[in-house]
Amino acid sequence: MGTNSSTVNTLLASIADVGRDSRRGGYSRPVFSTPELTLREWFQQEAQRRGLGVETDRNGILWAWWGEPERGALVTGSHLDSVPGGGAFDGPLGVASALAAVDVLRERGITRNRSLAITVFPEEEGSRFGLACLGSRLLTGDIDADKARNLRDADGTTFADAARANGLDPDRLGRDENALARIGDFVELHVEQGRGLGENGPSVAVGGSVLGHGRWRISVSGQGNHAGTTAMADRADPLVAAAQIILAVQQAAAAIDGARATVGRISPIPGGTNVIASRVDLWLDARHPDDAAALALVETIHGKAQKIAAFEGCTVSLTPESWTGSVSFDPALGRSLELALPGAPVLATGAGHDAGILAGHVPSGMLFVRNPTGISHSPEEHVEAEDADAGAEALADVLEALL
Ligand code: HGY
Ligand code: MN
Ligand code: MN
Ligand code: MN
Secondary structure, eight states, X not given: OOOXXXXXXXXHHHTTTTTBOTTTSSBOOOTTSHHHHHHHHHHHHHHHHTTOEEEEOTTSOEEEEESOOOTXXXXXXXXXXXXXXXXXXXXXXXXXXXXXXXXXXXXXXXXXXXXXXXXEESOSSOTTTSOTTHHHHHHHTOSOHHHHHHOBOTTOOBHHHHHHHTTOOGGGOSOOHHHHHTEEEEEEEEEOOSSSSTTTOOSEEEEEEEOEEEEEEEEEEOOOEETTTSOGGGOOOHHHHHHHHHHHHHXXXXXXXXXXXXXXXXXXXXXXTTEEOSEEEEXXXXXXXXXXXXXXXXXXXXXXXXXXXXXXXXXXXXXXXXEEOOEEOOHHHHHHHHHHSTTOOEEEESSOOHHHHHTTTSOEEEEEEOOTTOOOSSTTOOOXXXXXXHHHHHHHHHHHHHO
């Protein structure tokens, strides 16, 4: 039985205009921005329309309950915030599929042996405050609450102030034993990011593991000066060093099987067209299936950056901002997912997810829905309507098996 009138696609269509980014293309829905708050409101309305009891916990995580809130419940969910210029499915597909799966389970007339909750985690992308999976890390205590409170966005607003402005008590941010105890099993459905299912693969895969990944800030300091009055031989231009460092990052990672390293964000100070920058900050995202290899790659990059900077008359510093070691999803839960979805392939993912953070604390698993191009964190991210339906149906099958 298909989801009635392709609920998941109807739900996604209903938010298709929220947070469109006309400059970058795609969607920009940073946490606590108007678009993300609009989506949180949308979720609460759709949940209430289904008679689910909605609450917000101390870390800003939304919970929509089918049944009474209880310890050991079955929980499924994802996130609604996006990267700048992101796709329509990264996050919202998991949330919309969970709502659609509740409809399917009700149509099937299943009886629950435990409550089901749908969760929405804030700041999964770390696009505003710089640390990915901030909401799930606060829930589990994987981030120190003081460090979280003091994270700042590009305008200098602290996470504490943003949380307070959105009805949270910053002093209560942090590990939430009560909420964590409510998660008996956690399953996140997510758009596939990469080509594992390929052009004509099955619609749904089961998650196997998440690469270790981290973020470092590389700051290159030089001598700010006038673009017109400074002879080329008299310059210590940090942007020139930064350009060589970015190339060195690409070369170092390309030489290591399975490594991924990216500089996707660079910020010259002061950033004037006729100004030689005094400093450049660039952010390194490095990942590898083996944690030690990922950290060794960063050390290699740091060594190369120090030589490049010194040659250009600059200095360089490397500041770690976050690190999440590789995780494997719960094998028993994984077996349940595979049993519920016979023949579904098992995929390792290079992307980080809230399920990956929770995997260190509660039985956690993932489903991936085919993305024909594999492109993500881009307006070109795509899921075919029939695959989205198949994903919601598969999530319903999994939830039914686990409820
Ligand atoms: O960066 C990631 O892998 C995730 O999408 N936050
Ligand atoms: Mn995501
Ligand atoms: Mn993402
Ligand atoms: Mn994620």
